Amino acid sequence: MKVGITLIMLIVWTQLIFGQKEFVVEIRKTGATIQPEMYGIFFEDINFGADGGLYAELIKNRSFEFYHPFIGWTPFGDVKILNENPCFDRNPNYVRFHEQGWRSGTGLENEGFVGIGYKKNNTYNFSFFARVPDKKEKKFRIELIDSNANIIGKAYIQVKGANWEKYSCTIKASATESKGKIRLVLETPGIADLDHISLFPSETWKNRPNGLRKDLVEALYDLNPGVFRFPGGCIIEGNTLETRYQWKNTLGPVENRPTNESRWNYTFKHRFFPDYYQSYGLGFYEYFLLCEDLGAEPLPVVNCGLACQYESKECVPLENLTPYIQDALDLIEFANGSPSSQWGKVRAEMGHPQPFNLKKIAIGNEQWGEIYVERLVKFIDAIRKTYPKIEIVGGSGPVPDGDKFDYLWPKMTELKVDLVDEHYYRSPEWFLKNADRYDNYNRKGPKVFAGEYAAHDRNRNNNLRSALAEAAFMTGLERNADIVQLATYAPLLAHKDAWQWKPDMIWFDNLSVVRTPNYYVQMMYANNSGTNVLPITLNAKPICGQDSLYASAAIDTKTSEIILKIVNASDVIQNINIKLEGLKKGIKNNEIKLTTLHTNNPDEINTFEAPLTIVPAHTSIQATGNKFQLTMPGNAFYVFRLKINL
Structure with a gap:
């Protein structure tokens, strides 16, 4: 009562x-x-979002190309790294096993990405490239190991011949394990060389070889995204120009795509991951395919000749900028060119003769100042001349206000870019107070792309308070759809045991996925956008x-x-x-x-x-x-x- x-x-x-x-x-x-593409997604390889996440490869450092080449591996017996007469010119390291009858045996164990996830009765496709210098047949035992060192799956591969060849087998898991390992043992005395040791779940998204993790792509699919911005983000810039993301390195046979150091491996000292690298197995071809699968417009980002301005002062002189500009032009040709063009031919040979229908390209990520503007001008001139219908996205810097922002917006208007990328990582209170942000924006200038945003509440948790603040802010985006044409939350993915940044839209471990309240806000908008x-x-x-x-x-x-x-x-x-x-x-x-x-x-x-x-x-x-x-x-x-x- x-x-x-x-x-x-x-x-x-x-x-x-x-x-x-x-x-x-x-x-x-x-x-x-x-715009039909108004609400979309932005993907960056942060929080082990690609290797260890969306990219379904289960083995870390499969080609032994990390700075310390045994990172991820535990060798036992006589095992060493060599690079003479390699299998792959852009991934020259390989491992040599020399079994001499020792009681320890000779082999390797791989820890995966904070463990390897196995599901009972599921099968896994294992492969490596191998040769035996003496041409005598060698037998390898491959074992799936659980967290208690029990064997939950086993298979054998016979290797023969002095030339590099690919060998494969399928292994069935007899138990479910979230933090397992894989073990390779050379059972036959003698020497054998191995490279590009790989393990994929048999079931990937659309069951593609070199595929994507099915449950994560399903979560993206359910978002009904209109646009997909990739591959970053700060990894476009790199901590150094040498480690910037170079899209051409992500094409061709996956085993010969060079490994790159991640922008996020040591950026935050309290979240230090020296084992964070990019295999480029998830590359631009796979990104474009994923856009097609999701029904999303692709929006690739390219480096503008600057390393991360927070981390570095590296800057390509204007007179040396031509290769960077050519990379942007070649990317457009890769996406849209006919199979008879240089880069359209590459796309066709990879399996997609039809163009990907690229309409937009972003130049730079969170750059600022005159050094950004003067480089952007050169990109704009070259792209407008060669591809006048391609829309160009410029940037407004790393924050939604202040000196950098106030300098860049008039410059973007002056340069007549098509969209300006704005980023906001602020408190829920900021998002609520700024829901009218675009009510009085200039309607005659460039349109707005809300390229990265998230409400950061106490402890940066993905709680309902932050999600509601974003939902409230997005009413202002929708009300001003004449000026705001694209919006993507960031970051997208985070591994429960290997994250560098939060909040994040989707959390995952090696077996499961958690969709946050922020995810559901995005889904409710994208599935109910109207015309x-x-x-x-x-x-x-x-x-x-x-x-x-x-x-x-x-x-x-x-x-x-x-x-x-x-x-x-x-x-x-x-x-x-x-x-x-x-x-x-x-x-x-x-x-x-x-x-x-x-x-x-x-x-x-x-x-x-x-x-x-x-x-x-x-x-x-x-x-x-x-x-x-x-x-x-x-x-x-x-x-x-x-x-x-x-």
Whole structure:
């Protein structure tokens, strides 16, 4: 009884404070077009997001090309690294086994990426390149090992011949293990050389060889992304120009793509990963294929002749910039050129004769100052001359305000770039206060690409509070779709045991995936974007923080649906009347489909133990004529879809 009285008092108290509000949606005032690619994803190889994550290879340092070539491996017996007469010219290191009958045996164990994940009854494709100098057949034993050193899978490979050849087998796991290893043992006395030792789950995304981790790609697919920005991010810059991301190194046979040091291996001393390298097994060809699979527009980023300005002062002189510019031009040809062109031929030979239909390219990442602008000018001139229809994305620096930002935006307008990439990593409070950021932007200049953003709450957790702040901010992006044309959260992926940065949209370990509340906000936007903006107001003003409420509205002209997004960032229930002004024939069946994201505690997160704590719920409510009522709890994000009779 006391509980019931308390609830009634709470509702009455809430209504007294916040009152009854009426949101008005003017459905006859169709506004700016919402770009089909508006809501997308940005991928950077941070937090072991590629090797150890999206890229399904399970063996770390498979070609022995890390600075310390046995990183990831534990050798036993007589095992050494050589590079004379190698199998691959761009990955010259290989390992020589010399079995001499010692009790220890001769072989290697690999630890994977903080362990190797095996699933019971699943199969794994193992391979290596090998030769035996004496031409006498040698037998290798391959074992899957669990965290207690038990063998949970075994196979054998016979190697013969003095020339390098590829050998493979399939191994079935008899148990599930999240932090296993793999062991290779030479059983036959003598010498054998091995290189590019590889292990993939048999089941990858679309079961492609050299494939991607299926559950992670499924999570990306469910986001319904309109654009896919890749491969960075700061790895484009590199800590040095030598370690910058070079897209041409990611093409061709995977075993001969050179290994590169990661930008993120020692950037944060408290999250130090000296074993973080890029195999480039996930390269530009695979990125473009993934864009095609996801139905997303590709947006590649290229280096502009500058290393990371936070880490280095390296700068390519303007007179030496030609190779960098040519890389950008060649990338466009790789994506769009005919199979008879130099780089279109490379794409066709890799298996995709049809063009990837690239429309946009970004020059630089978070560069700033005059040294960026004067290099960008040269890229723009060359691209406009050769590919006038390609849209160019320039940058506004690493932060959303301040001297760097204020200098760059007028320059981007002067240079007439098509879009300006803005980045914001700020508190939830900043996102709430800046939901009107674009209401007064210049409509005659370049468009905006919100290329990297995330609300950083206390401890940088992916909690509901941060997700709601992002949802509120995104109502402002949608309301201003005439100026904001692309938006991508960052970072995308993070390995539970090997991350450098948080928050992140999707967390994973070696066996499972956790979709965060921030993920679900992105998904709810991308799956409910509409085609055109509609005005939605409270007391004739955009709904942008009044009593902690935020809203945007759109129409999908293809389906004749009205789509409303409402955020209640307060802790209390709010009562709202929603009126569809100009609706003459009513809502079809008076039914409104509703998707909600809500929890009473904004500090809650989804965890590996409880991954479904905060997930969207689906229901429907009834309308009366052109109106419906809403009692909206605190800490909630709602999306409404209603089909109208035109």
